Structure formats: C-alpha cells, structure tokens
Amino acid sequence: MKIIGLTGGIASGKSTVAQHLGALGAVIVDADAISRALSQPGGSMYNAIMHTFGPEYRAENGQLDRKKLGACVFADPAQLAKLNAISHPLIRAEIGRQIAQAREGGAPAVIIDAPVLLESGMQDMVQEVWLAVLPVEEQISRVMARDGATKDAAQARIAAQWPLEEKKKYADVCIDTSGTIADTCRIVDKIWIERVQNSGNGAEKNE
Known part of the structure; x- marks a missing residue:
C-alpha cells in the first residue's frame, strides 16, 4: 500500500484532486475532517482549545x-x-489509526489530504508528497469567491501557510490545477497510473 501526502494552499484545487483519487480507489484520510471531529464539544481538541484560548x-x-x-x-x-x-x-x-485501518482493508493507496502537511511535519508519515499548484493571484481570487473574503483577508490566510516555492522543494509530484476540473482529473489519472498502478507499493513509513 502506498501512502501519499496531498497538500496545497487554500483554494488550490486540492479537494478536487482528493475526490478524484478517491474515485480511482484510494482511501482518503481528510485531516480537516479529523480536525472538525476532534473539535466538537467534548472532543480532545475542543477541550484543549478552550483551556488554552x-x-x-x-x-x-x-x-x-x-x-x-x-x-x-x-x-x-x-x-x-x-x-x-x-x-x-x-x-x-488519528491519521495513523486510519492508515492502519486502510492497510487492513487492502487499499492500493492512502491519500493524506492535509493543507498543512509540510508545516506540521507530517511528511515523515508518507512515501511521496503530491502538491496542488495554482498561481497565487488565482488562489486569492478563488478564496474571495468561495468564502466571501476581502482581498486582504484572503492574502492573510494564504500567508499563514508556507509559500508555494517552499512547498515545491518537498514535492515529488506537482499537479497543475489552474485549468478546468476535467483538465485536473486527466492530469491526476496519468499520475495515478504512473506512480501507483505501475510503480509497486514500495516501503511504507512508520506511523
């Protein structure tokens, strides 16, 4: 089983990539969904946030x-x-627990979908890092349209993450998401065939 970290900036098209990889047969481990679950009232993260903030x-x-x-x-x-x-x-x-569960289920690949995969040091949990790549100006426009944010607010959110050029240093694969959804899916299909179906699973990282 191949373990892949999928990352990208806010509104970079990462979710589109993840959804298509799921359709191809990968198990998607969504770090944001995990965060939301843990931060429900009574959850471990919720309690810690209330104590700290x-x-x-x-x-x-x-x-x-x-x-x-x-x-x-x-x-x-x-x-x-x-x-x-x-x-x-x-x-x-929790990501480690879900990876173990996917392995038991015989999945061909696990995709850790995490916007701050690199910033949080989780790259040591994966065999490859795949990066959704989008020009910053297009990223700002998408954040403004999606979230109703001002340009300044969109820029502040983007600035809170590593710059794209820094992320590229860690990426094994860069996925251009600047085209249509269909364009992105065609790119992902090709990468999936080359790096998952035809490459073997390789050695896994320890969680």
Missing part, C-alpha cells in the same frame, strides 16, 4: 467558534503556533 471562543450553541478562532490565529503567528501545538499531535494520531 478561553471560553470566549465557545459559540452560543456550545460549538467552537471557528470564525472567531480563525480570525485570531491567522492575524497572529504566535497564536497560530499555539493552536498548531494543540491540533497537530491529535490529528497525527
């Missing part, structure tokens, strides 16, 4: 106020580092 980040319905927390951490690198120190170890442990 305070009850003002609890919404009226008891849920984590993600918008307020996001505004805090994306505006202050020190606060983002505090949040990452809470979230990354918990997410990493």
Whole structure:
C-alpha cells in the first residue's frame, strides 16, 4: 500500500484532486475532517482549545467558534503556533489509526489530504508528497469567491501557510490545477497510473 501526502494552499484545487483519487480507489484520510471531529464539544481538541484560548471562543450553541478562532490565529503567528501545538499531535494520531485501518482493508493507496502537511511535519508519515499548484493571484481570487473574503483577508490566510516555492522543494509530484476540473482529473489519472498502478507499493513509513 502506498501512502501519499496531498497538500496545497487554500483554494488550490486540492479537494478536487482528493475526490478524484478517491474515485480511482484510494482511501482518503481528510485531516480537516479529523480536525472538525476532534473539535466538537467534548472532543480532545475542543477541550484543549478552550483551556488554552478561553471560553470566549465557545459559540452560543456550545460549538467552537471557528470564525472567531480563525480570525485570531491567522492575524497572529504566535497564536497560530499555539493552536498548531494543540491540533497537530491529535490529528497525527488519528491519521495513523486510519492508515492502519486502510492497510487492513487492502487499499492500493492512502491519500493524506492535509493543507498543512509540510508545516506540521507530517511528511515523515508518507512515501511521496503530491502538491496542488495554482498561481497565487488565482488562489486569492478563488478564496474571495468561495468564502466571501476581502482581498486582504484572503492574502492573510494564504500567508499563514508556507509559500508555494517552499512547498515545491518537498514535492515529488506537482499537479497543475489552474485549468478546468476535467483538465485536473486527466492530469491526476496519468499520475495515478504512473506512480501507483505501475510503480509497486514500495516501503511504507512508520506511523
């Protein structure tokens, strides 16, 4: 079984790539979905966030106020580092559990879909890093359209992650997502055949 880390900036088309890889037969381990589950009331991440950041980040319905927390951490690198120190170890442990489950199920490949795969040091859990690549100006436009964000807010969110050129240093595969969804899927099909179907699974990393 091949273990692949899929990453990319905000609104880079990474989710489109992940969905298509799932259709090709890969098991998708979604780091964002894991984060959301762990940060539900009573979850380990939720409790740690309330302890560290305070009850003002609890919404009226008891849920984590993600918008307020996001505004805090994306505006202050020190606060983002505090949040990452809470979230990354918990997410990493759950990813390891899901990889083991996929192995038992005989999956040909596991895709760890993680926007901060590199920033959080999770590349040591994978055999290859695949990077969704999009020009920054197009990325800003997509964030503004998708989230209703201002240009400044979109730029701040993008700046909170590593620059694209830095991520490319760690990437085994760069996937151009600047075209249509159909274009992206054709590119992914070719990469899947070359690097998964025809390459063998290779040695796995320890979780």
